Amino acid sequence: xxxxxxxxxxLLILFVSLATIPLRVSAAETGEYIAIRKEGSGKIAIxxxxxxxxxxxxxxxxxxxxTVIHEGLAFTGLFNILxxxxxxxxxxxxxxxxxxxxxxxxxxxxxxxxxxxxxQSGEVVLDMEVYETLSSKQILKKxxxxxxxxxxxxxxxxxxxxxxxxxxxxxxxxxxxxxxxTRTGTKEIYECDFDGQNIVxxxxxxxxxxxxxxxxxGHYLAWTDFTSGRPNLYIRDLTTNKTVPAxxxxxxxxxxxxxxxxxxxxxxxxxxxxxxxxxxxxxIAQRVTRNRGIDVSPTFSPDGGKMAFVSSRNGLPQIFVxxxxxxxxxxxxxxxxxxxxxxxxxxxxxxxxxxxxNGSEINIFxxxxxxxxxxxxxxxxxxxxxxxxxxxxxxxxFTSNRDGKKKLYVMNASGENQRPLVKMDGEQMQPSxxxxxx
Amino acid sequence: xxxxxxNGVLVFALMATAGCSSSNNAASNGSANQxxxxxxxxxxxxxxxxxxxxxxxGDVFYEFDSSDLSPEAQQQLKDxxxxxxSNPQKGTTIEGHCDSRGxxxxxxxxxxxxxxxxxxxxxxxxxxxxxxxxxxxxxxRPFATGENDEAWAKNRRAHFVVK
Numbered sequence: 001x002x003x004x005x006x007x008x009x010x011l012l013i014l015f016v017s018l019a020t021i022p023l024r025v026s027a028a029e030t031g032e033y034i035a036i037r038k039e040g041s042g043k044i045a046i047x048x049x050x051x052x053x054x055x056x057x058x059x060x061x062x063x064x065x066x067t068v069i070h071e072g073l074a075f076t077g078l079f080n081i082l083x084x085x086x087x088x089x090x091x092x093x094x095x096x097x098x099x100x101x102x103x104x105x106x107x108x109x110x111x112x113x114x115x116x117x118x119x120q121s122g123e124v125v126l127d128m129e130v131y132e133t134l135s136s137k138q139i140l141k142k143x144x145x146x147x148x149x150x151x152x153x154x155x156x157x158x159x160x161x162x163x164x165x166x167x168x169x170x171x172x173x174x175x176x177x178x179x180x181x182t183r184t185g186t187k188e189i190y191e192c193d194f195d196g197q198n199i200v201x202x203x204x205x206x207x208x209x210x211x212x213x214x215x216x217x218g219h220y221l222a223w224t225d226f227t228s229g230r231p232n233l234y235i236r237d238l239t240t241n242k243t244v245p246a247x248x249x250x251x252x253x254x255x256x257x258x259x260x261x262x263x264x265x266x267x268x269x270x271x272x273x274x275x276x277x278x279x280x281x282x283x284i285a286q287r288v289t290r291n292r293g294i295d296v297s298p299t300f301s302p303d304g305g306k307m308a309f310v311s312s313r314n315g316l317p318q319i320f321v322x323x324x325x326x327x328x329x330x331x332x333x334x335x336x337x338x339x340x341x342x343x344x345x346x347x348x349x350x351x352x353x354x355x356x357x358n359g360s361e362i363n364i365f366x367x368x369x370x371x372x373x374x375x376x377x378x379x380x381x382x383x384x385x386x387x388x389x390x391x392x393x394x395x396x397x398f399t400s401n402r403d404g405k406k407k408l409y410v411m412n413a414s415g416e417n418q419r420p421l422v423k424m425d426g427e428q429m430q431p432s433x434x435x436x437x438x
Numbered sequence: 439x440x441x442x443x444x445n446g447v448l449v450f451a452l453m454a455t456a457g458c459s460s461s462n463n464a465a466s467n468g469s470a471n472q473x474x475x476x477x478x479x480x481x482x483x484x485x486x487x488x489x490x491x492x493x494x495x496g497d498v499f500y501e502f503d504s505s506d507l508s509p510e511a512q513q514q515l516k517d518x519x520x521x522x523x524s525n526p527q528k529g530t531t532i533e534g535h536c537d538s539r540g541x542x543x544x545x546x547x548x549x550x551x552x553x554x555x556x557x558x559x560x561x562x563x564x565x566x567x568x569x570x571x572x573x574x575x576x577x578x579r580p581f582a583t584g585e586n587d588e589a590w591a592k593n594r595r596a597h598f599v600v601k
Contacts, residue, residue, distance in 0.1 A: 230573040254543040294547040340541040
């Protein structure tokens with residue numbers, strides 16, 4: 001622990017020069033930083049101090065921003081948020097109060113974040129500063145400006161910068177989750193923010209709408225619904241709000257985007273159920289699978305070169321991986337009789353999926369794309385389904401009926417810190433985390 | 439091998455039956471002011487007919503994770519084919535359904551295979567495929583509520599809606 005802290009310290013000194021031109025840290029250095037963080041203890045010990053403010057209005061903003069930042073960083077599960085020491089500001093020289101790094105270090109803080117809020121031209125201006133406490137060095141200094149009603153976005157913009165600086169990865173802040181809910185009595189598509197806030201209903205089909213998934217750039221939403229009387233793929237351009245069906249005879253099941261211009265889905269118009277690549281205009285680009293039996297639920301490696309999917313070609317459903325170039329297929333899962341709902345991590349070679357286990361339990365597992373390293377993430381809490389990764393690969397959103405009705409939950413990729421995500425009426429299911437951020 | 443022979447025999451048997459019922463139907467159609475068959479309340483009970491199947495075509499049931507047709511299912515489909523032979527102006531939508539176990543996306547695929555296996559059998563019995571539409575509801579429209587063997591068995595079906 002102590003050793004790793006020293007190494008972190010040294011590396012952070014490297015960062016300082018970068019941080020003065022805030023944001024955008026080069027990948028090589030951040031990569032090293034991540035490796036060292038993982039080697040050391042898990043969570044980053046941080047002291048958050050409510051931003052200074054003068055005036056009633058500004059003080060209210062500061063309080064709200066503090067709450068947003070606090071909740072945002074807590075949501076990631078990356079931080080151990082420490083209470084600020086009482087003597088955090090050294091007022092030995094009353095004309096020039098300074099941060100008391102000794103006090104910060106004594107409570108075990110690695111990182112300190114604080115700042116001030118002012119009103120300029122009627123807008124909220126948040127000046128934030130972040131220090132690595134051992135070295136007393138500033139690692140981030142940035143100003144965030146917006147209207148009063150944007151306080152949540154302002155605070156989360158800071159959280160996004162901080163997480164990206166410390167982990168080298170894109171954060172969850174600003175991302176969306178599409179999901180299905182029975183709130184109106186029929187299954188419709190909704191979206192919410194990464195933290196379950198700002199719920200918006202996206203379809204009013206009064207039919208059955210299922211399996212929504214955003215394109216990687218957020219330009220399109222694809223889903224399956226029964227408006228035409230049978231399950232059919234729909235693709236909505238989220239800029240123009242125009243929706244096109246991928247019209248073919250037979251059914252369409254469970255789309256998954258390969259890239260911004262190709263979404264894979266199962267179609268049965270040729271008789272057997274096969275996976276095809278569809279263009280955003282609804283036309284077919286390519287047939288992908290050629291095997292008798294059920295082939296469903298495509299999900300792609302980050303480079304689009306490999307596709308994991310569910311097939312009944314060996315009997316009960318198992319997960320297979322197909323090379324998109326050569327067409328070669330190999331079976332991925334050998335543990336569990338009924339494995340479905342694969343989700344390929346956007347950052348690496350891990351695939352989450354569900355196993356229907358003995359009795360009525362369904363549990364979420366993660367496996368390396370080469371079939372090694374199987375880990376069970378849920379257990380002994382009824383049905384846990386539909387895993388979907390956050391863009392940074394650090395979290396998984398899923399469905400569980402552990403408390404009765406099906407609801408959305410999130411957890412860290414290790415399975416820790418499982419908690420409910422969305423508070424809304426009816427059941428919620430089939431969540432899909434966006435790769436884009438707004 | 440054995441299955442093929444049995445199926446072959448069934449097809450022959452059906453062709454004979456269909457021929458019979460066809461002429462029976464012509465006779466009954468001849469009598470005046472008969473209400474259309476589809477509006478008759480289902481009086482049948484037993485395999486294929488329960489509180490959810492009120493039409494003239496009986497449902498067929500499936501084993502877990504299977505779209506194979508049992509002998510009972512094949513018999514019901516023969517009866518359904520007879521009725522369709524006798525009512526050439528009618529068609530049917532065959533809905534494939536699954537029990538609530540397993541996962542939703544896979545069950546839509548499984549439900550489609552159930553509706554397709556029923557359709558395929560009817561087509562082999564001589565019913566024009568243009569009269570037979572299929573749809574899968576997977577586990578989205580269960581008939582029986584409850585999480586037990588009885589409810590699950592009732593939900594694994596191809597349901598026939600005359601149109």
